[in-house]
Amino acid sequence: MLFSVQRLTVAIGNKVILSNVSISVDRGEIVAIMGPNGSGKTTLAYAIMGHPRYRIIKGRVILDGDDITFLPPYERARRGVFLAFQHPPEIHGVKLKYLLDFISKNKDYMNMFKYLGFSEEFLHRDLNVGFSGGEKKRLEVLQMLLMKPKIAILDEPDSGVDIDSIRLIAKAIKKLAEEKSGVLLITHYTKLARYLVPSRVYVMFNGRIVASGDVELMNKIDSCGYQCIDIGKCLLEEGC
Amino acid sequence: MKEPEWLTSLRKRALSMLDKAPEPKYGAKIDFALFDKNPVVHDEVSDISELPSDVAKALDQLALTKVKALGLTVHVDASTILKELLDVPKGVVIMDIEEALLKYDELRKYWFGVFPLTLNKLSLFHAAYSRGGVFIRVPRGMRLKKPIQSCFIVSSSKYAQLPHNIIIAEPESEVHIITGCTAPRAVKEAFHAGLTEVYIMKNARVTLTTIEIWPYDMHARPLAGIRVEEGGEFIENYILLKPPRTLQTYPTAVLKGEKSTCLMRSILVGLKKSNVDSGSAVYLFGEKSRAKIVSRAVAFHESRIAQRTKIWSTKPGTYGYVDCRGLIIGEKASLSTYPALIADHKESNLVHESAIGRIAEEELFYLMARGLSEEEATGLLIRGFLDPGILNLPPEITKEIERVIQLTAEQAL
Numbered sequence: 001m002l003f004s005v006q007r008l009t010v011a012i013g014n015k016v017i018l019s020n021v022s023i024s025v026d027r028g029e030i031v032a033i034m035g036p037n038g039s040g041k042t043t044l045a046y047a048i049m050g051h052p053r054y055r056i057i058k059g060r061v062i063l064d065g066d067d068i069t070f071l072p073p074y075e076r077a078r079r080g081v082f083l084a085f086q087h088p089p090e091i092h093g094v095k096l097k098y099l100l101d102f103i104s105k106n107k108d109y110m111n112m113f114k115y116l117g118f119s120e121e122f123l124h125r126d127l128n129v130g131f132s133g134g135e136k137k138r139l140e141v142l143q144m145l146l147m148k149p150k151i152a153i154l155d156e157p158d159s160g161v162d163i164d165s166i167r168l169i170a171k172a173i174k175k176l177a178e179e180k181s182g183v184l185l186i187t188h189y190t191k192l193a194r195y196l197v198p199s200r201v202y203v204m205f206n207g208r209i210v211a212s213g214d215v216e217l218m219n220k221i222d223s224c225g226y227q228c229i230d231i232g233k234c235l236l237e238e239g240c
Numbered sequence: 241m242k243e244p245e246w247l248t249s250l251r252k253r254a255l256s257m258l259d260k261a262p263e264p265k266y267g268a269k270i271d272f273a274l275f276d277k278n279p280v281v282h283d284e285v286s287d288i289s290e291l292p293s294d295v296a297k298a299l300d301q302l303a304l305t306k307v308k309a310l311g312l313t314v315h316v317d318a319s320t321i322l323k324e325l326l327d328v329p330k331g332v333v334i335m336d337i338e339e340a341l342l343k344y345d346e347l348r349k350y351w352f353g354v355f356p357l358t359l360n361k362l363s364l365f366h367a368a369y370s371r372g373g374v375f376i377r378v379p380r381g382m383r384l385k386k387p388i389q390s391c392f393i394v395s396s397s398k399y400a401q402l403p404h405n406i407i408i409a410e411p412e413s414e415v416h417i418i419t420g421c422t423a424p425r426a427v428k429e430a431f432h433a434g435l436t437e438v439y440i441m442k443n444a445r446v447t448l449t450t451i452e453i454w455p456y457d458m459h460a461r462p463l464a465g466i467r468v469e470e471g472g473e474f475i476e477n478y479i480l481l482k483p484p485r486t487l488q489t490y491p492t493a494v495l496k497g498e499k500s501t502c503l504m505r506s507i508l509v510g511l512k513k514s515n516v517d518s519g520s521a522v523y524l525f526g527e528k529s530r531a532k533i534v535s536r537a538v539a540f541h542e543s544r545i546a547q548r549t550k551i552w553s554t555k556p557g558t559y560g561y562v563d564c565r566g567l568i569i570g571e572k573a574s575l576s577t578y579p580a581l582i583a584d585h586k587e588s589n590l591v592h593e594s595a596i597g598r599i600a601e602e603e604l605f606y607l608m609a610r611g612l613s614e615e616e617a618t619g620l621l622i623r624g625f626l627d628p629g630i631l632n633l634p635p636e637i638t639k640e641i642e643r644v645i646q647l648t649a650e651q652a653l
Contacts, residue, residue: 049609053601073608074617082609089603093624103610126624143610 001062002027002182003151008059010047016057017043018207025151025182030173032185032193034218035204036226041186042086044204045155048184049083050076063150080150084140084157086186090128096139097123104146116142116168133160141172151182158192170195190222244341246348254357254367261361266548267488267517270459272365275400275431279318279371282395288312288324294424295321295393302420302451303640304389309418313390317401318371327386331379334388337404340375347375350406354437354494355465362461366402366435373403373434376417378444383414387449387634392434394423394458400431407436409444409472416447418637421462425455433461440472442497449477449633451641456512458484462491470497470526477631478506481644483514483543490519490548495529502531507626507641509648510543510573519548519578524588528557536626537566539573540652550580553588562592567599567625569618569652619649 004024010017018040025031035041047054048061050073061069068076100109100123110120116138128136137157144152157169170192177183187193193201193215201218203211205226211217263269285291291299295316299305304312311334314322320336328334341347357367374390394401409415423430432454440446446466454460468474474493493502504520522531537545551560566575581590599621607617628641 046605049605051605072614073605074611074613077609077611085606085609089600089606091603091606091621091624093627093629094620095629098620099607099610102612147611 002064004062005044005048006060006062008047008061009057010043011055011057012053016207018047020059021207021209023184023202023209025184027182028177028180029200030177030183030185030196030198032187032198032201032218033204034188034190034201034221036188039204040207041188041204042155043207045083045153045186048153049073049081077147082144082147082149082152084137084144084152084154086155086159088128088136088140090126092126092129094127095123096125096127099127100143100146103143109142109146112142112145116172117165118142134162134165137161137169138165141169144176145172148179149181151184152176153184153186155186156188157185158187158189166192167195190218193218242342243338244345244348247341247351250351251368254364257358258361258364258368261358261364264360264362264461264488266490266519266546267461268486268515270486272361272400272431276396276398277369277400280396280399282316282319282321284319284321288322291322294395298393298422298424299391299420301453302391302422303637304391304418304420306636306640307389307418307634308386309389310384310386311388313374314393315372315374315390315403316393316395317399320372320374328388329382329384331382332384333375333377335375337373337375337406338371347406350408350437350439351404352437354439354467355435355463362433363463366404366433366463369400370402370404370435373405375406376415377408378410378413378415380410381412384416387416387418389418389420391420392432394427394430394432397428397430400433403434405434405436407438407446407448409440409446411442411444413441414445416449418449418451421450421452421454421460423455423458427455428457430458431460432458433463435463438464438466438474440466440468440474442469443471445473445475447475447477449479449631451479451481451637453482453644454484454487456485456514460484460487462489464489464491466491466493466502468493468495468497468500468502470500472497472500474502476504476520477633478504478518479628479641480506480508480516480518481641481648483510483516485513486515488517490521492521492523493531494523495526495531497526498528500526500529503534504532505534505631506536507628508535508537508545508547509645510537510539510541510545511648511652512541512543514543516543517546517548519550521550521552522560524551524553524555524558524560527555529555530559531561533562533564535564537575538622538626539566539568539570539575540648541570542572543570544574545576547575547577549578549592550582551590552582552584553590554584556585556587558585558588560588560590562594564592564594565625566596567622568596569599569622615650615653618653619646622646622649
């Protein structure tokens with residue numbers, strides 16, 4: 001297995017946010033994590049990336065056989081973990097060009113840059129400052145393609161984004177998976193997952209994985225929402 | 241040294257008032273009398289390649305040699321040691337101030353013409369003992385696109401460098417003056433208090449950029465007064481890349497003329513236990529005059545920085561805006577901001593925004609998630625916060641400033 005999270009328990013301060021979460025993603029695989037707002041999806045993404053405020057109480061994060069649970073974020077990034085942020089921060093005074101030059105190691109990225117709908121003028125703008133929702137998300141995806149990660153975690157790349165952007169983003173993710181990267185797609189809508197067809201779907205609720213399955217599981221979420229997961233059994237039966 | 245009689249008697253007068261004058265209101269208290277006021281003079285050189293090696297190195301450090309400029313003057317202690325006026329158009333005067341005082345009698349009008357002579361002990365001390373400096377005059381209608389540069393170097397320990405610079409932009413003229421101030425590392429307990437007076441006539445425009453890189457064992461009190469006539473424009477960029485142990489400055493622009501404008505920007509870096517007290521003041525004395533003050537400060541280590549800003553309006557249709565932000569990095573660092581807005585006319589519109597904070601955790605995490613180490617990410621964020629890119633300086637200088645800021649930030653962490 002390329003990437004796995006094993007029985008991960010995570011706290012912020014003394015408050016436990018994730019309990020015993022286990023997931024795995026193989027090379028070239030697209031795996032979806034779904035769940036309502038506040039279920040712990042972003043916490044999982046941050047914990048995988050090594051956010052200093054998220055304390056790992058128990059469990060491990062394994063990439064390519066190496067334990068990366070306690071590595072600093074930049075070390076994880078350098079080993080091939082990428083996180084596309086749900087809300088990328090606006091950073092004043094840091095030009096987009098500076099960051100792109102850094103992560104592409106000065107390789108030419110203009111074709112990809114334009115393909116993702118950016119004009120050259122964007123290079124000299126401050127990072128994410130005044131960008132639209134779609135621009136921010138497309139920029140995350142561009143950085144993902146440039147970094148060629150082993151495992152890409154995308155935190156709601158489809159929220160607040162117009163339909164054309166969604167198509168571009170879906171295409172980019174597909175391309176990455178075809179190049180044998182693992183993709184962990186966090187979303188609470190099923191729209192993007194329709195374009196991508198994940199091989200496995202996890203459902204998260206209250207900081208736990210409460211269900212897993214194939215695309216069928218998504219269909220059930222589509223027809224009856226997350227409400228039934230709360231009850232705990234509905235998903236296992238036909239109809240809601 | 242020969243000088244005009246009026247100047248000798250002005251010095252005597254200043255000296256007689258020195259004891260009873262008040263101490264400077266701001267900045268760390270230091271005793272000026274302890275510094276050596278006897279001018280240290282140096283020989284002139286004819287070419288930039290003949291500069292003493294430590295002076296050449298200082299020039300390099302300030303990136304002044306990398307810029308295509310119309311002219312360059314180099315001042316070491318009390319002497320003007322180099323004047324390279326390569327492309328200076330006819331009619332522009334760039335001259336050692338002592339020479340200029342003998343040649344142009346009208347300079348007495350401009351000598352403490354805008355900066356108040358009797359302000360405090362420091363202004364009187366300067367008036368009594370000043371030596372050297374540069375005189376720049378741009379004639380009517382001449383708009384210079386390339387900058388003029390001057391570099392002030394303190395090279396003697398315990399010495400008080402007190403140059404007096406006068407800049408006159410005649411009507412419809414334009415000039416960008418870039419000044420670098422520094423001292424070789426080995427200088428101990430030295431003092432720099434350059435006084436710059438700028439006169440901007442009708443519809444003229446002056447940009448004054450000052451870059452300072454000081455050794456730690458020094459004290460600096462740069463003084464500046466600016467007068468702007470009708471439709472004139474003053475832009476100041478003050479960039480303190482390495483502070484001395486104590487520094488205080490409070491450039492003050494008087495917008496006398498109708499529709500005159502002023503933009504003052506400062507970038508301040510506090511290191512070690514330096515005490516930096518940096519202000520900017522604009523007096524909106526002309527109808528419809530406008531001013532903007534932007535200040536950015538980063539306090540590392542145990543440094544203390546005070547950011548003072550003041551806009552005072554007495555005329556209708558005036559507008560003033562202050563944008564003052566500080567970033568605390570050092571555990572024992574301290575930042576304070578003192579914005580003052582004074583409106584003595586009901587048709588004044590004055591605004592200030594200020595904020596002090598630390599580096600945003602989310603921004604740091606984001607950059608680290610892209611593979612930047614914590615030091616690299618912090619350095620980049622600090623550089624971005626100070627954002628020298630907004631100053632519209634020649635790209636060579638911007639690049640060098642960015643490089644120094646990032647290096648300083650990474651070393652300080």
